[in-house]
Amino acid sequence: MVGSDGALPLPWLEAPLRAGLARSAHAILLHGPEGVGQFDLALALAQGWLCEAPAPFPPERRPCGRCASCRLVQARSHPDLMVLLPEALREALGWSSGEGEEGGERAGKAKPSKEIKVEAVRAAVAFAQTTSARGRGKVVVLHPAERINAIASNTLLKTLEEPPGAARFVLSCGAPEAQLPTIRSRCQSLPLGLPPQALAVEWLRGRGVADAAVLLAACGGQPLQALQWAGDGVDARQWRQLPDRVRRGEAAPFAAWPLPRLVEALQKLCHDALCVAVGAGPRYFPADAIAGGADPSRLTAWSRELARIARHAEHPWTPGLMVDALIDQARASLTTGAASRRDSRVASIHSGG
Numbered sequence: 046m047v048g049s050d051g052a053l054p055l056p057w058l059e060a061p062l063r064a065g066l067a068r069s070a071h072a073i074l075l076h077g078p079e080g081v082g083q084f085d086l087a088l089a090l091a092q093g094w095l096c097e098a099p100a101p102f103p104p105e106r107r108p109c110g111r112c113a114s115c116r117l118v119q120a121r122s123h124p125d126l127m128v129l130l131p132e133a134l135r136e137a138l139g140w141s142s143g144e145g146e147e148g149g150e151r152a153g154k155a156k157p158s159k160e161i162k163v164e165a166v167r168a169a170v171a172f173a174q175t176t177s178a179r180g181r182g183k184v185v186v187l188h189p190a191e192r193i194n195a196i197a198s199n200t201l202l203k204t205l206e207e208p209p210g211a212a213r214f215v216l217s218c219g220a221p222e223a224q225l226p227t228i229r230s231r232c233q234s235l236p237l238g239l240p241p242q243a244l245a246v247e248w249l250r251g252r253g254v255a256d257a258a259v260l261l262a263a264c265g266g267q268p269l270q271a272l273q274w275a276g277d278g279v280d281a282r283q284w285r286q287l288p289d290r291v292r293r294g295e296a297a298p299f300a301a302w303p304l305p306r307l308v309e310a311l312q313k314l315c316h317d318a319l320c321v322a323v324g325a326g327p328r329y330f331p332a333d334a335i336a337g338g339a340d341p342s343r344l345t346a347w348s349r350e351l352a353r354i355a356r357h358a359e360h361p362w363t364p365g366l367m368v369d370a371l372i373d374q375a376r377a378s379l380t381t382g383a384a385s386r387r388d389s390r391v392a393s394i395h396s397g398g
């Protein structure tokens with residue numbers, strides 16, 4: 046959202062925010078790669094719609110960040126704004142003080158849900174039908190749209206089809222491949238692409254990330270992910286050294302990594318090794334970090350195997366063994382010459398055998 050200084054938290058959101066505010070749609074679907082700020086943009090849009098800045102403040106510059114409405118949004122207590130998030134995301138995004146939007150379900154049970162549940166969507170639909178407290182309509186922000194479960198999605202569709210009164214919906218979605226055709230067809234789509242590289246690097250530098258260009262490339266150009274990696278202790282030097290260490294079969298440096306991140310890093314390494322093997326430039330690693338000479342067909346097989354593992358990486362049975370096996374498999378795939386029988390270890394560990 047826009048702060049009291051009138052500035053967006055992420056400078057590259059300015060253009061898409063203007064594009065969104067220029068639209069008259071009652072429902073907007075923001076979509077694009079993860080890690081570029083869909084949620085921040087959704088909030089800024091909501092804030093812009095609700096902003097009460099009087100003349101001479103130009104309406105096309107909203108949200109102002111200073112009016113009573115903007116302050117209520119900043120305080121997360123605007124009576125005409127409802128933010129729907131999966132329980133698991135609330136705290137991370139600073140909205141942990143939710144008021145029973147999960148249908149009265151209390152914590153302490155199991156893991157916080159990663160889905161937006163039907164009770165929450167019903168509450169939002171009811172909210173949208175009530176009269177606006179401050180007279181500028183009601184706004185529901187729903188993020189991420191791909192986490193709406195099937196039943197909840199049906200509940201939402203009816204409302205998106207016939208929106209009540211002055212209610213508006215912003216749905217944001219960080220999974221470009223997410224299957225949301227029915228929701229898509231009822232919303233105006235607003236794509237949010239990767240920010241310009243120079244802008245993202247500057248922003249990361251401003252947050253103390255050293256060698257920001259390397260980490261930004263490592264994250265496929267997604268600055269929020271790069272910032273998170275930096276915060277988790279992944280630095281540019283470590284990233285540069287990763288291909289060499291993997292080729293030497295060193296598993297120790299990665300033992301502390303969350304498994305999904307290691308799998309993702311290996312997928313990127315595999316992608317780049319394949320690029321280099323066919324004479325193209327790497328995308329995620331510095332060009333001098335990737336050795337050529339790997340066998341493309343072996344890399345392709347490795348890539349398929351990594352994709353399969355990635356689907357289950359959040360629930361490994363034996364994370365420690367997985368790391369060893371993954372590095373083993375990577376080393377074998379990157380090395381020309383004698384094939385390794387150990388490739389099968391990942392598969393067998395993975396199937397629980």
Ligand SMILES: [Zn+2]
Pocket residue numbers: 095096097098108109110111112113114115
């Ligand atoms: Zn305002």
